[in-house]
Amino acid sequence: MSRIVRLTTDDVLHDGDHTLLRLGEPPTPVPEPLAGLLRAYLEDRPNMTTAASPASRWLFRGRRAGQPVDPGSIRDLPQEIGVPAQSGRTAAIRQLVLQMPPVAAQGLGYHHTSTTKIAAEAGSP
Incomplete structure (x- = not known):
């Protein structure tokens, strides 16, 4: 999770009909339905209404301005959603x-x- 929270919106790439995630080189193709969920998330990221948030490039923005979310905050989320x-x-x-x-x-x-x-x-x- 510590690597995932450091991703930025620039790490999500669109190549025609394909969505790629820059986890290293070359970027990794993201299969459907995850690609669709990722695109939808990018269009409507949560907590983007505060003064510091609109310019945030973090894919998973933290509570503190200019910081990604804390890995501990999202570590249990996958388990919680099944x-x-x-x-x-x-x-x-x-x-x-x-x-x-x-x-x-x-x-x-x-x-x-x-x-x-x-x-x-x-x-x-």
């Missing part, structure tokens, strides 16, 4: 290691031993 965070995280890393060498996941903060184990459990050589 998104099983640990299951989603596990599924995402499993899909990642099936698509690229486990050592590449080190760039995302995963140890190669962990990703090798996950790849083996997912049936990847």
Whole structure:
């Protein structure tokens, strides 16, 4: 969450019919229906009526002017709306290691031993 809250509106890119999120290079395609939700959120971000807010580029604006939201403030939100965070995280890393060498996941903060184990459990050589 600490990385997510540091995203700005400039990190959400539109390439024709595609929505991309700059999590690194190259930007990552955002699949539907998440892309539609992200576009709708950008059009109507909450808490944008205070004097300091209209110019805010933070995707998730904090209560303090010029600051993103505190990671602790949104850490539990996915669980509260019914998104099983640990299951989603596990599924995402499993899909990642099936698509690229486990050592590449080190760039995302995963140890190669962990990703090798996950790849083996997912049936990847």
